[in-house]
Amino acid sequence: MEHETQSSEPVVTNRTMEIVAALFFATVAVIVMADSLRVGAGWASDGPRAGYFPFYVGLVMLVSSLSTLGIAVFRRAGDKSTFVERDQFALVLKVFVPSIVFVAAVGFIGIYVAATLFIAFFMHWVGRYPARTILPVAVLVPMALFVAFEIWFLVPLPKGPLEAMLGY
Amino acid sequence: MEALASLIQGFGVLADPMNIVYMFVGITLGVLIGVLPGLGGANGVAILLPLTFSMSPTSAIIMLSCIYWGALFGGAITSVLFNIPGEPWSVATTFDGHPMAQKGRAGEALTAAFTSSFFGAFVAVVLITFLAPLIARFALRFGPAEFFAVQMLTFCSFIGMGSESPFKVLCAMMFGFALAAVGIDTVTGELRMTFGSIELLRGFDFLIAVIGLFGIGEILLTMEEGLAFRGKSAKISATVVWNTWKQLPRYWITAIRGSIVGCWMGITPGGATPASFMSYGLAKRFSRDGQKFGTGEMEGVVAPETAAHAAGTSALLPMLTLGIPGSPTAAVLLGGLLIWGLQPGPLLFVEQKEFVWGLIASMYIGNVAGLIVVLTTVPLFASILRIPFSIIAPIIIVICAVGAYTVHNAFFDIVMMMVFGVLGYVFKKLSYPLAPLVLALVLGDMAESSFRQAMLVSQGDLAIFWSNPLVGGIISLALLMLFWPVIALFLRKRQARRVESTEAIPAK
Numbered sequence: 006m007e008h009e010t011q012s013s014e015p016v017v018t019n020r021t022m023e024i025v026a027a028l029f030f031a032t033v034a035v036i037v038m039a040d041s042l043r044v045g046a047g048w049a050s051d052g053p054r055a056g057y058f059p060f061y062v063g064l065v066m067l068v069s070s071l072s073t074l075g076i077a078v079f080r081r082a083g084d085k086s087t088f089v090e091r092d093q094f095a096l097v098l099k100v101f102v103p104s105i106v107f108v109a110a111v112g113f114i115g116i117y118v119a120a121t122l123f124i125a126f127f128m129h130w131v132g133r134y135p136a137r138t139i140l141p142v143a144v145l146v147p148m149a150l151f152v153a154f155e156i157w158f159l160v161p162l163p164k165g166p167l168e169a170m171l172g173y
Numbered sequence: 174m175e176a177l178a179s180l181i182q183g184f185g186v187l188a189d190p191m192n193i194v195y196m197f198v199g200i201t202l203g204v205l206i207g208v209l210p211g212l213g214g215a216n217g218v219a220i221l222l223p224l225t226f227s228m229s230p231t232s233a234i235i236m237l238s239c240i241y242w243g244a245l246f247g248g249a250i251t252s253v254l255f256n257i258p259g260e261p262w263s264v265a266t267t268f269d270g271h272p273m274a275q276k277g278r279a280g281e282a283l284t285a286a287f288t289s290s291f292f293g294a295f296v297a298v299v300l301i302t303f304l305a306p307l308i309a310r311f312a313l314r315f316g317p318a319e320f321f322a323v324q325m326l327t328f329c330s331f332i333g334m335g336s337e338s339p340f341k342v343l344c345a346m347m348f349g350f351a352l353a354a355v356g357i358d359t360v361t362g363e364l365r366m367t368f369g370s371i372e373l374l375r376g377f378d379f380l381i382a383v384i385g386l387f388g389i390g391e392i393l394l395t396m397e398e399g400l401a402f403r404g405k406s407a408k409i410s411a412t413v414v415w416n417t418w419k420q421l422p423r424y425w426i427t428a429i430r431g432s433i434v435g436c437w438m439g440i441t442p443g444g445a446t447p448a449s450f451m452s453y454g455l456a457k458r459f460s461r462d463g464q465k466f467g468t469g470e471m472e473g474v475v476a477p478e479t480a481a482h483a484a485g486t487s488a489l490l491p492m493l494t495l496g497i498p499g500s501p502t503a504a505v506l507l508g509g510l511l512i513w514g515l516q517p518g519p520l521l522f523v524e525q526k527e528f529v530w531g532l533i534a535s536m537y538i539g540n541v542a543g544l545i546v547v548l549t550t551v552p553l554f555a556s557i558l559r560i561p562f563s564i565i566a567p568i569i570i571v572i573c574a575v576g577a578y579t580v581h582n583a584f585f586d587i588v589m590m591m592v593f594g595v596l597g598y599v600f601k602k603l604s605y606p607l608a609p610l611v612l613a614l615v616l617g618d619m620a621e622s623s624f625r626q627a628m629l630v631s632q633g634d635l636a637i638f639w640s641n642p643l644v645g646g647i648i649s650l651a652l653l654m655l656f657w658p659v660i661a662l663f664l665r666k667r668q669a670r671r672v673e674s675t676e677a678i679p680a681k
Contacts, residue, residue, distance in 0.1 A: 019603070026603050030344045037351045040366045044358075052629045055363040058621040059354040066347035069340040076340070088602060093397040097598070100396045104389070104570050104594075108587050111574065120571040124564075132563030146568055150575060158224050160579050 015087035022088040023077035030070035037063035103127055115165030117147040176303050183530030186231060187538060192531075195228075195236040196539055200546045203243015208251055208554050212569055214244035214485075215501040215611070216387040219380045220576025222509050230513040231528050235535040237509060238489070241502055242294065242539050245485045246547045249286040249478060250554055254279060262481040265449040269466060269473030276469050280410070283551055284417040285474045289428055291544045293479035296432035297439065297486035298536045301493075305522070305533070308494040312519035317626035318637050320495075322647035324620045326654065327497050331609040333654030334447070338604075345600065346609040352377040353617020360625060372585040379614040380580045383505055385590040386607050388573040390597020392566055414548060417471075424475045427456045431476045435483025439499050440490050452480030486536065492517055493529060496619065501608050504615040 041056030041063060048054065089097070103126060110119040125143035128134045154160045155173065164173055187193065206217035218237050225233035248263035253270035266286060273282035315323075328346055332339045355366045356376025367373040421428075431452040438448035456476035457466045466473045488499030489506070496518035498504040510517050515525055522529055547554075577590040600607060613620075631637035639645040653660075 022599065022603055026599060026605070027344075030348065033348065033351060037354070037366065040368075044363050044365055048633060052360075053625050053633070055358040055361045055365055057628075058624060059351065059365060062347050062350040062354065066344060066351065069343035069347070072340045073338065073344065076338075089397065097393050097397050100566055100570075101393060101595075103567075105591060107567075107570065108574065108591055111578075111587060112584055116571075116575065116578070120567075120574075123571065124567040127567040128564055131566075132561060134563075142564060142568075146571065150571070154575070154579075158227070160223065161582070162575060162578060163584060 013090045013092040015089070016091050016094045017088045019086045019088045020077055024074060027070045027074035027077060031067055031074065034063045034067035034070060038067065099131055100127075103130075111163050113165060115168055116163045117151055118165055118167050120147040120150070176306055179306070179526065179530045180302055180534060182527070183532075183534030184538075186527055186531030187235075187534050189232075192232050192235050192535070193538075195232050196239045196535060196542055197546065199236040199239025200243040200246075200539065200543045201550075203240035203245075203543075204247035204250070204547055204550070204554055205243075205557070206240065207244035207247020208558055209565060209569065212572070213387050213391070213502075214241050215505050216384045216573070216576075217244060218502055218505045218509075219383040220388075220572060222380060222505065222512070223576070223579035225509070226512070230510075230515060231531045233513065234506070234509065234528070234532050235539070237506055238532065238535060239539045239543070241485070241506070242536075242543045243546070244502075245294070245482050246287060246290055246543050247554065248481075249290065250283065250547070250551060251558060253282045253286060253474075254555055255558060262446045262449045262485070263477070264446070265453040265477035266474060266481075268453065268477075269468070269470050272467065272469035273471070273474065278469065280413040281417045281420075281471065282469075282474055284414050284548065285421060285471050286478045287544055287547050288418065288421060289424075289431070289475040289478040290482040291540055292428050293432045293435050293481070293483035294486045294536070294540045296429075296479075297436050297483040297490075298533070298540065300436055300487060301490045301536070302533055305490055305494050305529075308490070309519040309522040312495055313523075315519070317623040317630065318640065319644045319647070321620060321623040321627050322638060322644045322651065323495055324497060324616060324623065326647055326651040327491075327616075328609065328613065328620075329651040329654035331606065331612075333657035335606055335609075336447070337606050339658040341603070341605045342609055345605045345607070346613045349610040349613025350617045350620075352382070353379075353614050354621070359618055359622060372583070375581065375583075377589070377614065378580055378586070379508055379611060380505065381577050381586045381589050382593050382614055383501065383611055384573050384577050385593025386597035386600070386611070387501075388576075389570065389590060389594025390601055392569060393594065393598040394601055395562065396566065420471065421475070424472050427452075427460065427472050427476050428479045430455055430459075431479030432483045435480035435485075436487045438480070439484035439487030446481075448484035449477035449481040453477045486540075489536075493521060493532075494519060497616065498612065501611045504612050508615055 037059055041060035044056040045054035046056035046060035048057075103123060107119055107123040110122070121143050124146060125139050128139045128142065150162070154162050187196075202221065203214070203217070206212040207214065212220075218240055221240060222237065225236060228236070245262075249266055249270070252263040252266040253274050256267050256271040270282045270286060273279065312319075331346065332342050335342050351366075353376070355373055357363070357374065358365050364374070434452045434455065435448045438451070453466075453473065453476045456472055457463045460466070460470075460472055462470055462472065485500065485502070488503040490499070492498040492503040492507050496507065496516070498507045507517055515521060515528065573590060574587050577586045578584065580586060597607065600610075627637055631640075637644075638648045
């Protein structure tokens with residue numbers, strides 16, 4: 006999908022991200038192999054030990070991630086294309102950071118209150134809606150979830166002090 | 174015919190009115206999921222899976238598979254009206270579907286898309302009805318070596334048939350296997366890669382991964398594009414439907430070709446997305462109006478839709494008969510079966526006859542129901558799409574969080590979901606494929622245990638994989654797929670210097 010927005014400065018190039026991702030996989034691979042060696046990657050009297058299969062999984066992963074890394078580092082032309090522009094990245098953060106806060110809040114005040122605040126905040130901050138649009142959405146959606154899960158399907162979701170006060 | 178008799182029994186299972194209700198609920202939810210960005214077939218089913226734990230497995234699978242049919246139908250709505258593919262497999266539908274809508278023929282385009290979806294699915298269901306029992310009976314003779322060979326073929330096909338860099342496919346796949354290995358080793362009971370953490374003891378549930386990778390990742394991607402929905406409105410009246418249906422028989426060759434491509438790509442895990450592109454490409458090459466493709470040809474809607482739906486449906490064939498899903502959504506359904514205590518595979522056809530045939534019968538009725546639902550409710554779903562993204566996005570994130578939490582009632586899973594969301598975003602942008610990752614995560618334990626059992630039988634001798642023609646043939650084919658990128662490179666170098674890489678998709 007091509008977007009004709011005025012392109013802002015790149016935050017990071019594809020080449021850098023390729024290298025970061027390859028290094029990530031290589032690190033995971035090394036961890037997997039190291040742990041497989043710890044539990045034993047060879048044969049015991051009763052057959053292959055617990056690390057037998059994961060060790061080779063790690064090995065293949067290491068080889069293929071190093072290959073990707075090699076391609077990204079040594080390719081002559083070098084992929085200078087943009088991974089993400091600054092404006093785009095700002096938009097992504099705009100949804101990502103509040104989501105993180107929302108997830109953290111679920112642990113303290115329960116999912117229903119957190120969802121209300123999250124939806125209200127997001128609609129106000131990103132959508133710039135007036136309160137009369139925000140309130141019904143932010144209140145009714147968590148209420149609907151509450152009815153569906155706690156009452157209809159009897160699946161408990163994380164609850165906080167407010168629900169405790171109301172007797173749930 | 175034995176299959177027919179079993180099928181009639183299966184329709185008997187559906188006589189329960191509750192099952193019909195679940196079917197319509199499922200279809201409606203599925204279309205909704207298919208229409209909304211960030212909620213696709215795979216993670217929609219994953220989110221709703223925990224809700225079905227209290228139902229009987231037959232009702233649950235009927236509802237879940239209907240969600241899947243609904244999502245397949247729903248993807249077409251966004252493609253045609255908004256030029257935004259709701260699902261990856263409906264990208265090819267935008268090529269001609271949206272130009273048709275711009276010319277004011279949205280109703281025709283949608284009718285053509287839905288009807289050809291239905292046709293593709295119907296062909297695939299007939300195929301499943303008659304082929305599945307045969308494959309299951311055949312697979313009853315499989316030992317661990319054969320099972321591992323088939324699983325290996327599944328995974329190697331991703332490398333041979335994928336368009337991504339083979340190293341990236343391997344990386345993503347092995348990442349899935351590694352995640353699957355975390356937790357208690359099922360054979361020896363030893364702890365692997367938990368590093369003393371209690372949360373990791375449970376291992377990584379693929380449902381969490383699916384919700385994060387496909388749900389949160391998709392939201393981040395959509396946000397980045399700064400999406401504004403500017404769509405065409407559509408009214409479908411009975412006359413439009415009738416007029417379109419009168420035109421459709423002209424494209425019977427395209428429809429049959431699309432269905433065959435779709436069935437093949439669905440059974441081998443090529444998936445619905447490449448199937449739809451391949452079918453579109455073939456139709457463009459062979460059609461008399463090939464040059465007009467892309468300007469709003471109905472044939473250009475028929476081709477990808479039949480293939481996508483045929484592939485989506487036939488992906489359930491290897492899932493039911495061999496326990497090997499052909500697509501991420503089929504993988505999620507397989508996970509559901511395991512949770513209900515049903516082990517997919519050849520024995521399912523012997524031990525759970527009622528369940529299997531109930532499911533197959535529901536595919537017939539579900540697709541008819543789906544066609545009716547989408548034809549009658551298009552304006553409703555199109556209006557849902559006009560809800561701005563700044564309202565939809567937080568709601569979808571909340572729903573994803575709820576879905577992730579309900580899998581194990583664990584707060585840690587919501588955190589993991591966000592981590593997977595970031596991974597999904599980065600992987601998508603760097604074109605690391607997500608399907609092999611998810612499949613490896615689902616099949617990891619199974620593949621490992623069949624490999625270890627095979628190794629036990631042979632005392633560690635790899636020659637067991639060539640011990641009889643069957644297993645040898647499958648493994649050799651798998652290796653061919655694995656090294657196909659290298660082989661293709663040689664062939665290409667020999668032929669010519671500069672060949673379009675897009676044409677190098679192996680015809681296999």
